[in-house]
Amino acid sequence: MAEKNHRLCVSCRQTAHRNHLWRVVRTYPHRKIQLDYGIGRSAYLCPNANCLGAAKKKNRLAKALRTAVPSEIYQTLENRLQSQSSGKLG
Numbered sequence: 001m002a003e004k005n006h007r008l009c010v011s012c013r014q015t016a017h018r019n020h021l022w023r024v025v026r027t028y029p030h031r032k033i034q035l036d037y038g039i040g041r042s043a044y045l046c047p048n049a050n051c052l053g054a055a056k057k058k059n060r061l062a063k064a065l066r067t068a069v070p071s072e073i074y075q076t077l078e079n080r081l082q083s084q085s086s087g088k089l090g
């Protein structure tokens, strides 16, 4: 990774500033999967339907985190996308 605050999306393999990516964390030591914060192994995903859909279909988050990712995590991210596209901006 060229720049230190850039992270790789597990789906499209493009890098972006980590503030612009969703972070999924497998916390240490309890191995609980949670979003946005926590200490442990992290995987990053672009906040868009393509990358979320591909990650879910190909199980990429689970592979990156080396543990199962609960469907609630995907559901939460899908809900975020919907609230973004429902026109809250501006």
Ligand SMILES: [Zn+2]
Residues within 6 Å of the ligand: 009, 010, 011, 012, 013, 014, 045, 046, 051
């Ligand atoms: Zn992506």
